Amino acid sequence: MLEKEVIVIGAGLAGSEAAWQLANHGVSVKLVEMRPLKSTPAHHTCECGELVCSNSFGALSADRAAGLLQKELRFFNSLIVQTADKFAVPAGGALAVDRSKFSNALTEVLSNHPLIEIKRFEQLDLPTKENITILATGPLTADELANKIQFFTGIDACHFFDAASPIIYGDTIDKEIVFKASRYDKGDPAYLNCPMNENDYILFRNELIEGEQANLKDFEKESANFFEACLPIEEIARRGIDTMRYGPLKSIGLWNPKWGDLFNRENRLKNRPHAIVQLRMEDLEGKLLNMVGFQTNLKWSEQKRIFRMIPGLEKAEFVRFGVMHRNTFLESPKLLLPTLQFMKRETLFAAGQITGTEGYAAASAGGLLAGINAALLAKGKKTVTFPDESMIGSLMNFISNRNQILSKQKKNKFQPMPASFGLVPELTQRIKDKRLRYKAYQERSTTALKGFKKELDTLFEKDHLLTKIN
Template structure:
């Protein structure tokens, strides 16, 4: 009997990972991506898995929440983390990628898989059969309306923003210096130093700069996500707020003088050639002309050429605790699964993890197997348990963090030791789970590919 293809809607990180895992299990899949026929407010390319904000997947160290999630996904054969490792660029202790090559490689890899039918075009309604929804926080209005009809619930929402990207040759290297905070890893950041006078002038200009006007319906529900706060909103919270946030000078000494500055703006490398640099923490909703005017006040950026200016957009997400199981199936339709920011996970790696689980479980359903639940002692398992069991009334997007994993049962004062213990337990439990609960969907994928 011919296997009916699973449909994956959305070619972001979650959808790309889901489609790959389904195909690797020997099950045919149709991957729908509306670009380039229709672009969201945040996308700029036609590539799968486009990174619309930062090019960083977060800390690499496995005793950090993001780094632990990276390692769990490596052990589970994630295509996203594999390609991120392959296209990594220097970023101190973070896993950052050349976003252009990363997206191009993934697009080519999936388009050439014999079991992936890659279709460019918009999906207006949730299809029948086994489906993975990975359309993201900027789901098209038509599909969003159909999903709202299906769930019977209003969407939740928050505002997200992206940072500007600067041409490397336009940065004054006589002022900006290369260093990583606390000299961790190789010197991977360009740092623009400010003395007190320069900082206060910049702070005043930022607070007074003109923002892009929100639409009337957006003003009524305007709410920022704290992990991606616009820099001008941060400035308005107090004179020193930025200095304790993205502009903090702690751990950054100018190697030319040994001095620590009053504030420091960091730029992170975007591509392997070092031609593009991202303004770290400078998500913004300022008008484009204002961005150039105010950001060129930063020492070293006086003649900065912006290849992309900052943007802000409204993101929507579902009230997952009311709708989802920890398998990422919908409670009211178990052959419909979802992953990514749409269900309230936050960050690139969390979206990839959701894609892995939703894709794996969609394939298991197609093959008549029981969907999987990851151990809650792993970062992946804890995250999906949280979004499916949190208090619905106060549900907000959740990023990977050690606060959601079960306690160790012993008191450990040292944070590095405590987080190391979390890591060790997670990776041990994941390996045990792989050997017992996680049964390979196709022992010989090559045979499945031949059959199809």
């Protein structure tokens, strides 16, 4: 006989979302979090859902893959996305949040839910199969539990090295040099921009390449496997003299009103910066600023010296320096069903970045599905899969045995994947125009999820949206 209480291990984004979904379907939850008793190389607090890398959930617009995923999560009463909406900060066309207020609010909501009990201790082993359990320990799973998971699966975990950007105090930048603007003047100015001329850029790049690196704890630096979507800025610099200018330091579409008319071609050619470093607000007041795209493994003293070479940041004071850490993930297509249940044990689920999804919204999507399915299992009902046409469904297919079944290239090495329109099934009618095609994907997803939600409500025999965030 299955126990009605569900154990959720890890109070990150996936674990928090899973606990919320379970409790809102009337299932008691024991949410286990090892912080603050034991921390990780990237965490700084013991709050639920602490964001350790960026503060952005990606593009807002539903005609972008990340935006469609956010829209789908809102449709299913996602705690994570609703809280992100509530504490959003200006970020152009992206959903970015005030980190502190976001995680504080999550912790308060979960702590006050009558069916959720937060337990602070380190989980050293997998619960027995009699317990319905969701494994949401993230990419920084503690070593002892990671070893137990590896023993259970019989498959070595995969890994890559990830990095976080520095955060600086907003009142320490030179506002005579740094200007506020959004690319192509779209929407309200959302980023602070530090312009570089060619000489500034070349000197800066040289120092980045030569800067002294922090020692990696797990492997020698030469053998580090970096995640391509989150490369250290110094690694990008090494790949070519202009690589940064076509990546995080691109200046195209950014213009300081002090330079004159943006639409005057002669003026534009004369004054356009060679490169631009962007700063994104971490909080609504702009007291804290994130250096966009500046993940790094430089020693802290080197970060301070080199990043102060950036025009406008000569006197910058750092709240947090960039850090690098080892991320672990499962070879999920060999282990998981698209319901997120382990093939070896139906009472054990996995969710979030440990499954190989990339990005905050994708982690939340895994938590949402695992929470819904664990609730169904606790009630003695059949688990479900999201429609293939939805972004959630496509992501879960990618990280599950459906990937193995559908893929013709089974020998390809499994790597983390963010939301992407490349994952969703092709349309029945081909549409060449990319914008129209993405809009069609969105409309198809909405139609499929409306029908799916009706079936889900019937399974639970009650209104799915039990609780709203105040």
